[in-house]
Amino acid sequence: xxxxxxxxxxxxxxxxxxxxxxxxxxxxxxxxxxxxxxxxxxxxxxxxxxxxxxxxxxxxxxxxxxxxxxxxxxxxxxxxxxxxxxxxxxxxxxxxxxxxxxx
Amino acid sequence: xxxxxxxxxxxxxxxxxxxxxxxxxxxxxxxxxxxxxxxxxxxxxxxxxxxxxxxxxxxxxxxxxxxxxxxxxxxxxxxxxxxxxxxxxxxxxxxxxxxxxxxxxxxxxxxxxxxxxxxxxxxxxxxxxxxxxxxxxxxxxxxxxxxxxxxxxxxxxxxxxxxxxxxxxxxxxxxxxxxxxxxxxxxxxxxxxxxxxxxxxxxxxxxxxxxxxxxxxxxxxxxxxxxxxxxxxxxxxxxxxxxxxxxxxxxxxxxxxxxxxxxxxxxxxxxxxxxxxxxxxxxxxxxxxxxxxxxxxxxxxxxxxxxxxxxxxxxxxxxxxxxxxxxxxxxxxxxxxxxxxxxxxxxxxxxxxxxxxxxxxxxxxxxxxxxxxxxxxxxxxxxxxxxxxxxxxxxxxxxxxxxxxxxxxxxxxxxxxxxxxxxxxxxxxxxxxxxxxxxxxxxxxxxxxxxxxxxxxxxxxxxxxxxxxxxxxxxxxxxxxxxxxxxxxxxxxxxxxxxxxxxxxxx
Numbered sequence: 001x002x003x004x005x006x007x008x009x010x011x012x013x014x015x016x017x018x019x020x021x022x023x024x025x026x027x028x029x030x031x032x033x034x035x036x037x038x039x040x041x042x043x044x045x046x047x048x049x050x051x052x053x054x055x056x057x058x059x060x061x062x063x064x065x066x067x068x069x070x071x072x073x074x075x076x077x078x079x080x081x082x083x084x085x086x087x088x089x090x091x092x093x094x095x096x097x098x099x100x101x102x103x
Numbered sequence: 104x105x106x107x108x109x110x111x112x113x114x115x116x117x118x119x120x121x122x123x124x125x126x127x128x129x130x131x132x133x134x135x136x137x138x139x140x141x142x143x144x145x146x147x148x149x150x151x152x153x154x155x156x157x158x159x160x161x162x163x164x165x166x167x168x169x170x171x172x173x174x175x176x177x178x179x180x181x182x183x184x185x186x187x188x189x190x191x192x193x194x195x196x197x198x199x200x201x202x203x204x205x206x207x208x209x210x211x212x213x214x215x216x217x218x219x220x221x222x223x224x225x226x227x228x229x230x231x232x233x234x235x236x237x238x239x240x241x242x243x244x245x246x247x248x249x250x251x252x253x254x255x256x257x258x259x260x261x262x263x264x265x266x267x268x269x270x271x272x273x274x275x276x277x278x279x280x281x282x283x284x285x286x287x288x289x290x291x292x293x294x295x296x297x298x299x300x301x302x303x304x305x306x307x308x309x310x311x312x313x314x315x316x317x318x319x320x321x322x323x324x325x326x327x328x329x330x331x332x333x334x335x336x337x338x339x340x341x342x343x344x345x346x347x348x349x350x351x352x353x354x355x356x357x358x359x360x361x362x363x364x365x366x367x368x369x370x371x372x373x374x375x376x377x378x379x380x381x382x383x384x385x386x387x388x389x390x391x392x393x394x395x396x397x398x399x400x401x402x403x404x405x406x407x408x409x410x411x412x413x414x415x416x417x418x419x420x421x422x423x424x425x426x427x428x429x430x431x432x433x434x435x436x437x438x439x440x441x442x443x444x445x446x447x448x449x450x451x452x453x454x455x456x457x458x459x460x461x462x463x464x465x466x467x468x469x470x471x472x473x474x475x476x477x478x479x480x481x482x483x484x485x486x487x488x489x490x491x492x493x494x495x496x497x498x499x500x501x502x503x504x505x506x507x508x509x510x511x512x513x514x515x516x517x518x519x520x521x522x523x524x525x526x527x528x529x530x531x532x533x534x535x536x537x538x539x540x541x542x543x544x545x546x547x548x549x550x551x552x553x554x555x556x557x558x559x560x561x562x563x564x565x566x567x568x569x570x571x572x573x574x575x576x577x578x579x580x581x582x583x584x585x586x587x588x589x590x591x592x593x594x595x596x597x598x599x600x601x602x603x604x605x606x607x608x609x610x
Binding site: 013016017018019020021022023024025028031032035036038039040042043044045046047048049051054055056057058059060061063066068076077080081083084085086087093095096097098 | 203204205206207298299300313314339342343345346411414416417418420421428432435436437438439440441442445447449450451452453454455456457459460463465468469471472473475476477479485486488489490491492493494495496498530531534545546547548575
């Protein structure tokens with residue numbers, strides 16, 4: 001079995017959660033650290049397979065050069081799309097501040 | 104005479120066509136049945152009575168005008184809530200999409216509407232189709248109509264329960280690692296995962312894009328084939344859609360029902376027969392009886408080894424979470440769904456993180472983090488990259504096996520329906536439900552689950568499923584062998600759903 005992984009620490013799970021934009025709680029960190037450790041231990045079995053020369057498969061039914069005719073087709077109406085948004089302003093998606101005030 | 108909700112889809116459509124019953128009467132009978140039993144079963148997240156009756160009235164009007172009606176016109180259907188429906192709330196079982204009303208129809212939805220099929224409502228599911236029990240729904244668990252204390256399988260558990268409870272003769276599910284086949288097996292109905300690319304993914308809320316595939320549920324193989332024929336076919340809106348119409352699965356189901364399998368080579372997959380334990384004896388006994396039934400129909404039974412299938416679970420639970428961690432990045436609190444913490448004091452990034460924390464359930468968070476880990480630099484080659492290579496080897500095992508066989512068979516799941524709450528604390532105990540269904544998911548090959556017996560090993564008599572796998576774009580073989588098996592089983596034992604306990608006032 002490939003030994004590519006050391007035990008998953010609580011800090012590492014916190015880092016994963018940050019990368020994945022999940023504001024997890026302290027209680028969740030404890031539970032997830034334990035569960036992810038078990039899951040990663042199980043899936044690490046893929047390392048047992050000798051596959052150095054095997055090409056990877058990304059799609060089961062590979063298709064190449066999928067084109068469509070270059071004709072105009074109607075897209076969704078703006079109001080229909082904005083109707084599903086959590087916040088709208090001046091016919092646009094309204095988002096919270098991206099830069100700090102002092103910037 | 105049988106109640107309207109007990110008829111097969113094929114018989115219902117015939118009755119609507121010849122005018123012996125109206126589509127509105129059929130729809131109302133099913134809406135009444137839902138009112139009667141869904142308080143116990145909880146298959147539906149939303150029932151659209153107004154829309155269903157309007158769709159049914161439109162079918163009746165077309166008939167009155169002398170128009171030709173298609174083979175399923177006027178037949179009710181339950182739609183999994185992962186398929187978007189214009190004007191009808193679509194949540195994928197998640198709080199993050201609660202209240203979202205899609206501005207467009209999925210191609211599957213469009214084809215169903217064009218066929219005159221009457222959509223009754225949206226069915227419950229594991230959040231974003233991640234799970235094997237429907238307990239990961241953010242709203243409530245669905246109950247198995249065979250034993251209300253048990254799960255209906257998952258992730259398409261609302262769709263399987265609705266059909267088994269006679270709330271609808273047909274439903275749509277989606278299958279990423281077994282989410283049509285396993286729920287079909289544990290509720291005693293038929294469910295088919297088509298060849299990847301045979302049914303458009305346009306308008307399916309994505310979980311794992313290289314694996315997701317929508318497919319039909321029915322109470323008979325023929326009904327399932329009739330629905331397959333409606334939803335399958337090339338769609339320019341899905342760039343992974345296979346550009347040819349696919350085989351005639353309805354003809355295959357009718358042919359199979361004649362009960363003749365002479366010369367058909369059926370391979371038992373050694374790795375999926377529980378040699379290393381982990382399969383319930385009642386499942387193995389039903390499977391062994393099914394093998395003898397197929398032999399009795401004239402099939403040549405051989406045993407084939409697919410050694411890399413042993414690694415399907417590990418490969419799948421790397422590939423699917425990796426793709427999900429990317430796909431679910433779209434739930435960013437900006438364009439649709441939930442937004443939390445937008446109080447002027449939090450940045451966009453903080454709002455995004457608070458929203459995803461509040462909107463996603465535990466299993467979704469676990470998979471996103473596993474995927475994030477497997478795709479991160481330093482681990483990519485050992486995890487995601489290696490899983491993709493194992494996927495190649497699994498496809499090669501299928502190719503080698505199909506060089507000497509026409510179809511492969513196995514139990515659909517190692518277990519019958521388990522108790523609600525029994526496996527929620529241990530993610531791996533949930534994942535092994537998919538042991539037998541994962542190889543066909545990874546290879547993109549079609550596979551059907553057909554009821555093949557009952558097991559009382561864990562208490563009441565509960566259904567067991569037979570999985571029949573075929574090569575890419577040979578879905579017709581699944582239906583032919585499945586229909587032959589169904590005919591022989593029913594002739595000997597009667598239909599399995601004839602044994603389901605009574606719900607509400609009538610079965």
